[in-house]
Amino acid sequence: MAESSEAERVTSRGGGLAAYLRRVHAVAEKDVRAEMRSKEVVGTMAAFAVLAAVVFGLAFDLRVPRPELVVPGILWVIVLFAGVLGLHRSFGSEVERGTLAGLLLAPVERSAIYLGKVAANLLYFLIVEALLLPALLILFDVNLFEPFILLGLFLGTVGYVGVGTLFAALTSRNRARETLLPVVLLPVLAPLFISGVGLTSVILDNRGSAEVWPWVGIIGLYDALVFAVAFLLVDVIWEQI
Amino acid sequence: MSTLSRATDKDRWFMPLLVFDALAGLAMAAVMWAALLYAGDAVNLAGVEQVAQRIFYFHIGSNIAALLGFLGSVVGSIGYLVSRRLVWDRWAAASVEIGTIFGILVLLSGAIWAKPAWNTFWIWEPRLTTSTITVLIYIAYMLFRNGFEDPETRARFAGVYAMFAFLSVPLTYYSARLFRSIHPIVFDGANEEAQGGFGIGPTMGQTLTVAMIGFALLFFALLFHRVRQLEFENRINAVRESVDE
Numbered sequence: 001m002a003e004s005s006e007a008e009r010v011t012s013r014g015g016g017l018a019a020y021l022r023r024v025h026a027v028a029e030k031d032v033r034a035e036m037r038s039k040e041v042v043g044t045m046a047a048f049a050v051l052a053a054v055v056f057g058l059a060f061d062l063r064v065p066r067p068e069l070v071v072p073g074i075l076w077v078i079v080l081f082a083g084v085l086g087l088h089r090s091f092g093s094e095v096e097r098g099t100l101a102g103l104l105l106a107p108v109e110r111s112a113i114y115l116g117k118v119a120a121n122l123l124y125f126l127i128v129e130a131l132l133l134p135a136l137l138i139l140f141d142v143n144l145f146e147p148f149i150l151l152g153l154f155l156g157t158v159g160y161v162g163v164g165t166l167f168a169a170l171t172s173r174n175r176a177r178e179t180l181l182p183v184v185l186l187p188v189l190a191p192l193f194i195s196g197v198g199l200t201s202v203i204l205d206n207r208g209s210a211e212v213w214p215w216v217g218i219i220g221l222y223d224a225l226v227f228a229v230a231f232l233l234v235d236v237i238w239e240q241i
Numbered sequence: 242m243s244t245l246s247r248a249t250d251k252d253r254w255f256m257p258l259l260v261f262d263a264l265a266g267l268a269m270a271a272v273m274w275a276a277l278l279y280a281g282d283a284v285n286l287a288g289v290e291q292v293a294q295r296i297f298y299f300h301i302g303s304n305i306a307a308l309l310g311f312l313g314s315v316v317g318s319i320g321y322l323v324s325r326r327l328v329w330d331r332w333a334a335a336s337v338e339i340g341t342i343f344g345i346l347v348l349l350s351g352a353i354w355a356k357p358a359w360n361t362f363w364i365w366e367p368r369l370t371t372s373t374i375t376v377l378i379y380i381a382y383m384l385f386r387n388g389f390e391d392p393e394t395r396a397r398f399a400g401v402y403a404m405f406a407f408l409s410v411p412l413t414y415y416s417a418r419l420f421r422s423i424h425p426i427v428f429d430g431a432n433e434e435a436q437g438g439f440g441i442g443p444t445m446g447q448t449l450t451v452a453m454i455g456f457a458l459l460f461f462a463l464l465f466h467r468v469r470q471l472e473f474e475n476r477i478n479a480v481r482e483s484v485d486e
Contacts, residue, residue: 163405170398174388184385187377188405190370191412198420218416225408233401236322 023108027116031090032123040093042124045086049132052078057139067140072200075144076193078132079125079157084182086124087164090117091172100172104238114165114234121161129153142204148212152199152219156192159223163188166230169237195219258465265455265462272302272448272455280448289357296354298448302456303346309460310340311375311410314382318403321396327475330396333403334386335467337379339460344376370417371410378406392475 035041056074064070094100103113133144144150164185171181186193199215202208276298283294317333320326351369352362363369385402389395 166401166405170401171385171388173394173398174385175390176384176388180385180388184381184402187374187381188409190374191409191416194370194413194416194420198416214419215416218412218419222409222412225412226405229404229408233322233404236397236401239397 020109020112023112024115024119027103027108027113028119028123029116031117031120034093035120035124038093041086041089042127045082045124045128046131048085049078049082049128050135052081053132053135053139067142068204071136071140071142071144072197072204074140075132075136075153075200076156076196079129079153079160079196080186080189080193081182082128082132083125083160083164084185086128087121087161087168087185088171088178088181090121090165090168092168092178095172110238111231111234114169114230117169118161118165121165122158125157125161126154129157144200146203148203148209148216149200152196152212152216155216155219155223156196159192159219159226160189162223162226162230166234166237191218191222195222254465254469258462258469261458261465262462265458268451268455268458272298272452275448275451279444281442281444283445284442293354293357296350298452300347300350300354301449302452303343303350305453306343306456306460307340307347307372307375309457310336310343310379310464312336313464314340314379314403315407318400318407322400322404327392327396328472330392330399331468331471331475332464333399335464335471337382337403338467339463341376341379341383342463343456343460344372344379347372348376365417365421367414367417367421371414374413375406375410378410382406 053074056070056078060067060070060074091100094103104110106113137143137145167181167185167188171177171184174180195215195218199212199219202211202215276295280295280298282291286294313336314333317329317331317336320329321333348369351372355364356362382399382402386395386399389398
């Protein structure tokens with residue numbers, strides 16, 4: 001009985017922001033629950049991230065005088081590539097199991113589905129990053145647990161997941177699918193990547209917080225624009241199933 | 242049936258296009274002559290650098306054409322997403338294809354010029370970064386389009402992608418500029434853009450104008466042909482479908 005009333009509360013349209021957030025939460029919860037059972041995304045992403053850190057360590061160990069010089073780039077390259085690995089599963093698994101149509105038929109706004117997927121992916125990314133930062137600390141002896149680096153990483157991840165989830169939806173209908181996702185995603189992420197590396201370098205070089213704010217500004221602007229455009233266009237993607 | 246009878250109609254754009262092609266060809270001949278012979282030498286440069294400076298006209302000309310391609314993709318995509326008529330999508334697709342060719346020419350001509358002027362083929366200067374990323378986005382756009390069977394889906398998704406590309410390009414420029422302004426400057430002198438710079442004399446200014454007009458005409462000639470080709474392709478597909486049925 002309590003179960004059905006919960007379902008009714010979730011599916012009833014309208015009802016203001018709280019109801020909308022409940023719908024977002026329902027989609028996110030469904031994704032996280034599926035992930036907890038199948039364990040196909042987070043584990044792979046985390047393993048790849050640590051593996052990539054090791055590979056970078058081997059590649060740069062004797063060639064780079066101070067690891068601080070390359071760690072900003074390493075951090076963001078790993079986040080970028082590990083992210084691509086996980087993102088395509090977001091819709092790829094739905095397409096494979098034939099559950100996408102069911103999801104789209106659910107009586108919730110398309111933007112709520114999108115945001116729910118974004119929330120689930122954001123959670124995966126943050127878990128992976130929480131493992132990656134200690135790995136970089138151990139392998140390179142560079143402490144990335146600085147407030148501004150964490151802020152930049154968080155904001156950058158939000159923007160990345162915002163674009164990435166939408167593009168994952170786009171490429172899930174494409175013949176080339178997962179091979180195509182990095183090709184379409186990485187050039188569009190260029191501002192995020194440049195700003196992330198720039199921000200991390202500023203902090204690691206101890207150049208003061210005054211130089212950090214422009215980077216935070218660009219990343220914040222990117223996030224705002226991404227979600228604005230995503231909200232405008234998300235209905236266009238699933239006009240026909 | 243109506244598509245079938247339209248397909249057999251006489252092609253009324255054939256002659257105007259031919260005239261336009263001739264115009265573009267003549268303009269490009271004028272560009273060659275002006276850039277290689279008419280324009281004066283850059284007086285403050287010497288040797289290889291002075292000769293290499295003449296690539297500037299082709300560089301800027303290609304840049305204009307690439308810019309037109311970029312604008313065309315944005316206008317075409319917005320046009321499609323608003324009106325849902327496939328003709329807009331064909332204009333966007335053709336713009337990107339032609340724009341990519343000119344974008345690659347911009348990068349190559351710039352690299353060839355940069356070697357004598359800057360003593361390196363490449364630096365991560367904001368404009369270079371932005372042009373490279375734009376060309377990569379174009380190439381991704383074309384690969385992306387390739388993977389869709391249904392023209393409506395292809396047009397919608399390509400339109401969405403073009404919107405995101407449009408939004409990210411200016412931000413790429415600003416972030417790359419910030420990146421360079423904080424990092425140490427590779428070249429001597431206060432501003433690396435000034436390296437290999439030159440004053441523009443009257444013949445050089447005229448040549449530049451001719452080059453911009455010539456390349457713009459060439460761009461539109463290629464664009465019209467490509468759009469026409471895509472329209473034919475569309476008609477052939479329609480005919481094929483009606484035959485299958």
